[in-house]
Structures are given as structure tokens and as C-alpha cells.
Amino acid sequence: MSVPKISELLSLKGRVAVVTGAARGIGYCTAARFAEAGASVLIGDRNAEGAKQAAAELSKQYGAKVIGTELDVRSVDSVEALADKALKDLGALDIWINNAGVFRGEPLVETTDEDWTAMYDVNLRGVFFGSRAAAKRMIAGAGRPGRVIVNIASVAGVRGRVSLGAYSAAKAGVLGLTRSSSMELVKHGIRVLCVTPSMAETPGVAEMREAARSKDSDGDTVAAMEKTLRASFPMGRAAEADEVARVVFFCASDMAAFMTGSNVLVDGGLTTR
Numbered sequence: 510m511s512v513p514k515i516s517e518l519l520s521l522k523g524r525v526a527v528v529t530g531a532a533r534g535i536g537y538c539t540a541a542r543f544a545e546a547g548a549s550v551l552i553g554d555r556n557a558e559g560a561k562q563a564a565a566e567l568s569k570q571y572g573a574k575v576i577g578t579e580l581d582v583r584s585v586d587s588v589e590a591l592a593d594k595a596l597k598d599l600g601a602l603d604i605w606i607n608n609a610g611v612f613r614g615e616p617l618v619e620t621t622d623e624d625w626t627a628m629y630d631v632n633l634r635g636v637f638f639g640s641r642a643a644a645k646r647m648i649a650g651a652g653r654p655g656r657v658i659v660n661i662a663s664v665a666g667v668r669g670r671v672s673l674g675a676y677s678a679a680k681a682g683v684l685g686l687t688r689s690s691s692m693e694l695v696k697h698g699i700r701v702l703c704v705t706p707s708m709a710e711t712p713g714v715a716e717m718r719e720a721a722r723s724k725d726s727d728g729d730t731v732a733a734m735e736k737t738l739r740a741s742f743p744m745g746r747a748a749e750a751d752e753v754a755r756v757v758f759f760c761a762s763d764m765a766a767f768m769t770g771s772n773v774l775v776d777g778g779l780t781t782r
């Protein structure tokens with residue numbers, strides 16, 4: 510029996526990928542891996558300048574076609590426009606990564622209606638807008654190989670986390686949407702997967718740490734919390750953003766051709782505890 514070469518399975522030549530929230534962090538590292546593997550990439554981000562700068566960097570580094578544009582996943586029009594741009598400017602839509610996310614936490618009794626909506630709008634409604642926009646166009650692109658949607662959830666959506674109720678609920682919703690949409694889209698040859706990180710060093714996490722530090726006058730509480738957090742990881746550390754991006758890449762590549770509806774944990778063993 511002849512099997513494809515590993516280099517063919519890892520190649521994304523001829524494929525068009527969209528990554529939301531890719532001006533920085535896990536999204537940026539994912540877009541970089543896609544460009545390295547030969548895909549044309551469309552980066553959408555609320556930070557329009559950041560998206561354009563990221564695209565320019567990756568085009569230069571990998572000689573790939575990478576475009577950056579403004580996106581707000583809270584707006585259905587903005588998400589639909591992004592999907593149309595992939596077709597118009599890059600000629601197809603094969604890979605869609607619902608990565609854009611925001612994280613903030615308050616204890617349940619201090620969570621305002623606005624806090625809840627802020628977490629829900631980006632982390633779950635935005636993933637729904639993205640999945641629907643991508644699926645419609647991927648169905649129309651029948652016959653193209655490697656059509657896949659990858660959603661980024663969080664371990665907070667798998668197990669409880671103090672002060673992260675709204676975020677956890679939204680991320681648990683992403684897992685449900687992944688499973689259901691995978692069942693519907695399988696007949697069209699479209700795969701849907703979820704990647705679930707625990708903690709990765711990204712600008713977003715650094716900002717959260719800084720915000721906590723500025724609330725804590727001597728910094729001791731935050732330092733103690735970080736020590737406890739690191740100790741809770743069997744590997745004794747958080748992930749690098751690229752360590753998550755590599756798994757997103759695997760899911761989007763033909764290496765994962767027989768995978769759909771799965772939730773792939775990239776948690777350094779956290780959920781084994």
C-alpha cells in the first residue's frame with residue numbers, strides 16, 4: 510500500500526487559510542506556521558494595524574501571500590466580509606481558525622450583565638459567526654481538499670475555574686458547537702475540530718498578569734498565585750504560543766485527515782490531575 514509522504518501531508522501549498530485574532534499570540538503563531546507550510550493566509554483582527562503588520566512580517570519571512578485586515582468577530586457583517594475577502598483576494602477558503610478571544614474574570618456575584626455579554630460575544634457568538642460564514646463557503650467549494658474549521662476553546666471550558674464563569678461557559682459552548690457542526694459538515698467533506706489549551710505565554714496573558722499586579726500593591730499575591738499555577742502544571746510551566754499553534758497546524762493539515770468532532774487538549778497534562 511502506498512501512503513503519502515510526510516512532507517505532502519504537512520504541506521498547505523494551494524490552500525487558503527483564515528485566522529481570526531492573529532495580530533499576536535496563538536493566532537499569529539498559527540498564521541506563521543500556515544505561511545511556512547505554503548498556504549495563502551488572511552489575518553483578521555480587531556487591531557487592524559497589528560493585522561497588517563503581522564501580514565507584512567509573515568509575507569517577508571516566508572515569501573507567502575499573507576493579507577491583514579480589520580475584523581470584529583462580534584459583528585456578523587465584519588465576519589462575512591472577512592470570508593468574502595478570502596474568496597475575492599485569495600481565491601478560495603479551505604481552512605478557518607476561530608481563534609479571536611478575550612479573557613477576563615470576576616467572581617459570579619460580581620459579574621455584571623455587561624461582563625457576561627463581553628465574554629459571550631467574542632468567545633462564543635464570534636465562533637458561531639465564523640463557523641457559519643466558513644461552512645457556507647466551504648460547502649460551495651465542494652471538491653477542494655482539506656476543508657477544515659478549527660475552534661480554539663480553553664481548559665476553563667472543560668473544568669471549573671474560580672472567577673472565570675462567563676469565560677468558561679462561552680468556551681464550553683465552543684466545544685458543543687464543534688461537536689454538532691462536525692456532525693452536520695462531515696457529509697460535505699468538511700472537518701471541524703477544537704483545540705483546547707490550558708495556559709500559553711501570549712501578550713493577552715501578559716496583560717492579564719499586569720492588570721492583576723497593578724491591583725496588588727506589593728505584587729506578593731500575584732507572585733504567589735503564579736507559583737501555585739505553575740506548580741499545578743505537570744510540566745511545571747505554561748506552553749509557548751507556538752506549542753499550541755503547532756497542534757492547530759496538525760489539526761488543519763492532512764495529518765489529521767481522519768479526525769473530526771474531536772477536542773484536542775494541549776494542556777501539558779493539566780486535565781489528568
Ligand SMILES: NC(=O)c1ccc[n+]([C@@H]2O[C@H](COP(=O)([O-])OP(=O)(O)OC[C@H]3O[C@@H](n4cnc5c(N)ncnc54)[C@H](O)[C@@H]3O)[C@@H](O)[C@H]2O)c1
Pocket residue numbers: 529530531532533534535536553554555556559580581582583607608609610611612631661662663664705706707708709710711712713714
Ligand atoms: N493564552 C492562553 O493561556 C490561552 C489559554 C486557553 C485558551 N486561549 C484561547 O486562545 C485564543 C488566543 O489567545 P491569546 O492568548 O493568543 O490571546 P491574545 O490576547 O494574546 O491575542 C488575541 C487576539 O485576538 C484579537 N481580538 C480580540 N477581540 C477580537 C474581536 N472582537 N475581533 C477580532 N479580533 C479580536 C486581539 O486584538 C488579539 O490580537 C483565545 O481564544 C483564548 O481564549 C488562550
